[in-house]
Each structure stands twice: as C-alpha cells, then as structure tokens.
Amino acid sequence: MTALLEVSGVSVSFDGFRAINNLSFSIGAAELRAIIGPNGAGKTTFMDIITGKTRPDSGSVTWGERAISLLNLSEAAIARIGIGRKFQRPTVFEDQTVAENLILALKSPRNPFAALAFVLTGEGRARVAALAAQVGLGAHLARKAGELSHGQKQWLEIAMLLAQEPRLLLIDEPAAGMTLAEREQTTAMLVGIARTRAVVVVEHDMEFVRRLNCRVTVLHEGAVLAEGSLDHVTRNPAVIEVYLGRG
Known part of the structure; x- marks a missing residue:
C-alpha cells in the first residue's frame, strides 16, 4: 500500500541541539496513528516539519500518490493540499455560534459577513449540519462557541478542520482537560474519522491511546524508538527505560 505521507531520514537542529534525528515515518490514507x-x-517539531512551519536540515517529506515534496511548499499550500493541524488549546471564534464557526471554516472568506449570508441561505447549510452532527454538536448549532465546554470546543475545532476536507489530520493531545464522557466520545469520533482519512494523534494519556486501539509510534530524542501496538511498545525495554519509567 502506498503511503499518504512519507517522512524519510529527516533531521533538524536548533542552536546545535538535534531536535529530530534521522526520523522516518509513514502513514496510509485511512489510518489512525498515535x-x-x-x-x-x-513530537511538536515533527508536526512543525510536516506542516511547513519548520524546514529540516536533511531528509525528505513526500505527500500523496504523486509523492509531492512538502519541503517545497509554504504552510498555506500544505494546508490547501489536505493537511490539517489542531493544536492542544482550542482556537474557535467564541463570540460566534457553532454554525457560524463552521461556515467560516467551510468558505475561508475574505469578507466573513458576506460569507455567512451566502452559506446560510445556500447549499452549505446541510454540510454545516452534517459536520456538527459528526462531532456531537448537532444540537448546539445556535449556541455561541464561548458557551461550550472545553471538550465541545475541541470537537468544534475538529469539525472546522473537517470542513476543509483534509486527507490528514494532526491532532495534539485531544484528551487534555476532558471529562471521562468527553474522552470516550472523542475516541469514537477519531476512530470514525480515520475510516476515511489519515489521523495522527499526539497524546500523553496512555489510557486514551489504549482506547484508540491503533498503531503507536514512540519518539525519543527525535527518532523512532519503537512502533507497533500499545502492548507491543510498552513491553519494549527501551521504551520502559526512557518513557514509562522503571517498574
């Protein structure tokens, strides 16, 4: 199977510190990876390289069936070809409703007021409703985003990414600050999204990773230390030594 994203032999240093060290990584078109x-x-530098925020000193990063080099593209161009990134802290328009946030994400307009008027009376309405339902916010379209819980804001931002039709989502610590019920719903949401696109989840919560039930990549000192199921990598002596701690 051809990889959707292929990172090969990538290294990058900052002021003499090697943050990424000969890192190789690949993910398929419909795959969930933790x-x-x-x-x-x-972990953060890895995502920065994929999204064009950081340029590596060496190595290659290729995308899609035509193996396009991401190293030649700007951050905006990388987003346009189908890579979406969600940071740990949700960034939504709190004074706008859930529907308005999704409409703005759907159209990426220069004039937001004109875009709102256009989409609310056009075919975008069904798309907005579907996106909200997909992340469990179908009953909250008229609520201001600022009134949502922390977990609901996370879901709204995921829906805003989905509005751009990405082929790969990079999601940073989605479980942080969520209630148990929100975490369970987030697990189901990410598993469902990964049926049709690639999803990379960076996470510290091992129980959340276990519920994702996906392939796990362990990074250490800028390189892949281990890869496989969570049970497989957590039995690895090197992982126990550097990450899980002795005993």
Whole structure:
C-alpha cells in the first residue's frame, strides 16, 4: 500500500541541539496513528516539519500518490493540499455560534459577513449540519462557541478542520482537560474519522491511546524508538527505560 505521507531520514537542529534525528515515518490514507514520547522527544517539531512551519536540515517529506515534496511548499499550500493541524488549546471564534464557526471554516472568506449570508441561505447549510452532527454538536448549532465546554470546543475545532476536507489530520493531545464522557466520545469520533482519512494523534494519556486501539509510534530524542501496538511498545525495554519509567 502506498503511503499518504512519507517522512524519510529527516533531521533538524536548533542552536546545535538535534531536535529530530534521522526520523522516518509513514502513514496510509485511512489510518489512525498515535504518537507518544517523553517531553523533548520531538513530537511538536515533527508536526512543525510536516506542516511547513519548520524546514529540516536533511531528509525528505513526500505527500500523496504523486509523492509531492512538502519541503517545497509554504504552510498555506500544505494546508490547501489536505493537511490539517489542531493544536492542544482550542482556537474557535467564541463570540460566534457553532454554525457560524463552521461556515467560516467551510468558505475561508475574505469578507466573513458576506460569507455567512451566502452559506446560510445556500447549499452549505446541510454540510454545516452534517459536520456538527459528526462531532456531537448537532444540537448546539445556535449556541455561541464561548458557551461550550472545553471538550465541545475541541470537537468544534475538529469539525472546522473537517470542513476543509483534509486527507490528514494532526491532532495534539485531544484528551487534555476532558471529562471521562468527553474522552470516550472523542475516541469514537477519531476512530470514525480515520475510516476515511489519515489521523495522527499526539497524546500523553496512555489510557486514551489504549482506547484508540491503533498503531503507536514512540519518539525519543527525535527518532523512532519503537512502533507497533500499545502492548507491543510498552513491553519494549527501551521504551520502559526512557518513557514509562522503571517498574
């Protein structure tokens, strides 16, 4: 199976510190992957490289069936070809309703007021409703985003990413600050999304990763330390030593 994203032999240093060290990684077009590792393992820099925020010193990052080099593209161009990123803290328009947030994401307009008027009376209405339902916010379209719980804001931002029709989602610590019920719903949501597109989840919560029931990549000192099921990697002596701790 051809990989959707292929990272090969990538390294990058900052002021003499090697943040990413000969890292190779690949993910398929409809795959859920969890990335774990201690602080400083290179998880954020890894995502920065994929999204064009950081340029590596060496290696290659290719995308899609035509193996397009992402290293030649701007951050905006990388987003346009289908890579969406969600940071840990949700960034939504709190004074706008859930529906308005989704409409703005759907159209990416220069004039938001004109775009709102257009989509609310056009065919975008059904798409907005479907996106909200997909993330469990179907009954909250008229609520202001600022009134939502932390977990609901996370879901809204995921829906805003989905509005752009990405082929790959990079999601940073989605379970942080969520209630148990929200975490369970987030698990089901991400598993469902990964049936039709690639999803990479960076997460510290091992129980959340276990519920995802997916392939796990362990990073350490900017390189892949282990890869496989969660049970497989957590039995690896090197992972136990550097991440899980002795005993």
